[in-house]
Amino acid sequence: MSVKNKSPWITINGKNVADSQLSIEYLKKELNIDANSHLSPREKGIATSVRIMMEEHMYFVGGAEAYVHHGGKHIFTHYPPGLLPLPKFMIKILLATLMKREINKMFYYQGIGRHTHEEQQRIGLKELQAVNDVLGDNKFLMGDKPCDEDAAVFGLLSWPLCCNTDDNFYNIELKKFPKLMAYFERIKDAYWKDWKDRRYPSKE
Numbered sequence: 001m002s003v004k005n006k007s008p009w010i011t012i013n014g015k016n017v018a019d020s021q022l023s024i025e026y027l028k029k030e031l032n033i034d035a036n037s038h039l040s041p042r043e044k045g046i047a048t049s050v051r052i053m054m055e056e057h058m059y060f061v062g063g064a065e066a067y068v069h070h071g072g073k074h075i076f077t078h079y080p081p082g083l084l085p086l087p088k089f090m091i092k093i094l095l096a097t098l099m100k101r102e103i104n105k106m107f108y109y110q111g112i113g114r115h116t117h118e119e120q121q122r123i124g125l126k127e128l129q130a131v132n133d134v135l136g137d138n139k140f141l142m143g144d145k146p147c148d149e150d151a152a153v154f155g156l157l158s159w160p161l162c163c164n165t166d167d168n169f170y171n172i173e174l175k176k177f178p179k180l181m182a183y184f185e186r187i188k189d190a191y192w193k194d195w196k197d198r199r200y201p202s203k204e
């Protein structure tokens with residue numbers, strides 16, 4: 001875990017940078033690259049808004065679905081054994097007791113936990129619809145060329161699609177958005193050549 005007790009982080013030339021967005025910004029500055037230089041201020045604003053909706057809202061809606069409504073069962077099917085430094089039976093006990101209490105508390109204070117399950121799903125679906133509509137017929141979020149925010153949106157789509165069980169609401173619903181699915185596959189094929197080797201469980 002990073003110094004912020006979160007994942008991900010990067011270590012570059014001995015320096016640790018926590019948080020995906022702060023890492024991107026650090027790399028851009030250090031390497032003097034800008035994948036967003038082709039965007040207008042308005043496009044940058046839209047891309048940032050979509051990213052923050054996904055990172056700071058969809059993240060919690062999806063998290064509530066997986067951890068509250070599915071009891072965190074994806075941990076046992078989609079996380080490599082050994083990722084969590086405890087035996088399976090202990091994780092199961094924790095998920096049903098201490099962790100459950102902490103998880104519920106987190107969602108309650110964040111706000112999403114105060115809605116009914118049906119309301120949460122309605123909110124989540126609207127967010128997927130919004131990304132889908134911003135994408136439209138574009139290859140990438142803001143047009144033919146990828147921008148920073150495509151990396152974040154890809155990450156946030158990969159979680160329900162590849163790290164959750166097949167009966168997860170967002171895993172099922174995302175597959176009803178053909179443009180979003182094609183976008184996900186496009187980024188995967190272009191930037192994650194070793195996807196199959198790195199994925200757990202290893203499948204397409």
Ligand SMILES: N[C@@H](CCC(=O)N[C@@H](CS)C(=O)NCC(=O)O)C(=O)O
Nearest residue numbers: 005006007008009018019020021055
């Ligand atoms: N917006 C942050 C999100 C980081 C985040 O929430 N990571 C999760 C894993 S996906 C985590 O480390 N959770 C552990 C915790 O909250 O204690 C980023 O993109 O870096």
